[in-house]
Amino acid sequence: MAEENLNEVKKKRGPGRPRKVKVVIEEPSNNAANETKKSFTQPLTCADCKVKACFNNEVGKYPSFCLTTDVDKDLLKHAKDIYLNDEIDKRLALTAAYVEGNFYGKYTRVQETIEFIKKFGAKKVGIATCVGLLNETSIFAKLLKQHGIEYYAVGCKIGAIEKSEIGIPPQDTLTKGEKYESMCNPIMQAKVLNAQKTDLNVLVGLCVGHDALFMRYVEAPTTVLIVKDRVTGHNPAVPLYTINSIYNKI
Known part of the structure; x- marks a missing residue:
């Protein structure tokens, strides 16, 4: 956004809403008298916006707490410079825009991922996959082969390290210590794919947290094909869509 537009917005928007709100959380207990309360100050952010004026730079519609109107201009310039000057990041940005601009609302995530791989030139x-989704990974791999794309898939249990070896207690295992249970090993998945010198990686159903570990150690850019959610058939947005009905007690 041009600097003069930012200044114009700041003049027009007026006092508006506060920039921070106090949040109080009640933690129920068996004894109502023992209920505790926690409070903290929560800054208003994009999660509180109902306008989305930044989409088309609608001057005069930005809320008072808008992050765009108060953006750090030096950081914004730095981000833009990266898009323009870093070879890999520029290719990623242009490829993502190509997929969005041509296939948004037309292609499934699987199709978009394949188009992204081809356009990016990987x-x-x-493929870093959960072993519980090897069937899905196998199908995806066949599609990659049909499109002439080379792949290398690594399952999360690679190395078969028993969970207790890194200090995971029996009560935090699926079998509660009754059987040998291999830990998920996302760090090894990342290191194997690094050794394979992959150009792009795809995540298939890694557990919450294991995906974060993979991201910390992987070298090539990584996108996500499937986010695992056994309860909703791998559609983690379902509870958000039904928060006022069946999932109202989250």
Whole structure:
């Protein structure tokens, strides 16, 4: 956004809403008298916006707490410079825009991912998969082969390290210590794909937290094909859509 537009917005928007709100959380207990309360100050952010004026730079419609109107201009310039000057990041940004601009609302996530791989020009694609979704990974791999894309898939249980070896207690295992249970090993998945010198990686159903570990150690850019959610058939947005009905006690 041009600097003069930012200044114009700040003049027009007036006092508006506060920039921070106090949040009080009640923690129920068996004894109502023992209920505790926690409070903290929560800054208003994009999660509180109902306008989305930034989409088309609608001057005069930005809320008082808008992050765009108070953006750090130096950081914004730095981000833009990265898009313009970093070869990999520029390719990623332009490829993402190509997929969005041409297939948004037309292609499934699987189709978009394949188009992204092809347009990005990845020679070898890594797949970091949960072993519980090997069937889905196998189908995806066949599609990659049909499109002439080389891949290398690594399951989360690679190495078969028993969970207790890194200090995971029996009560935090699926079998509660009754059987040998291999830990998920996202760090090893990342290191294997790094050794394979993949150009782009795809995540298939890694557990919450294991995906974060993978991201910390992987070298090539990574996108997500499937987010695992056994309860909703791998559609984690379902509870958000039904928060006022069946999931109102989250």
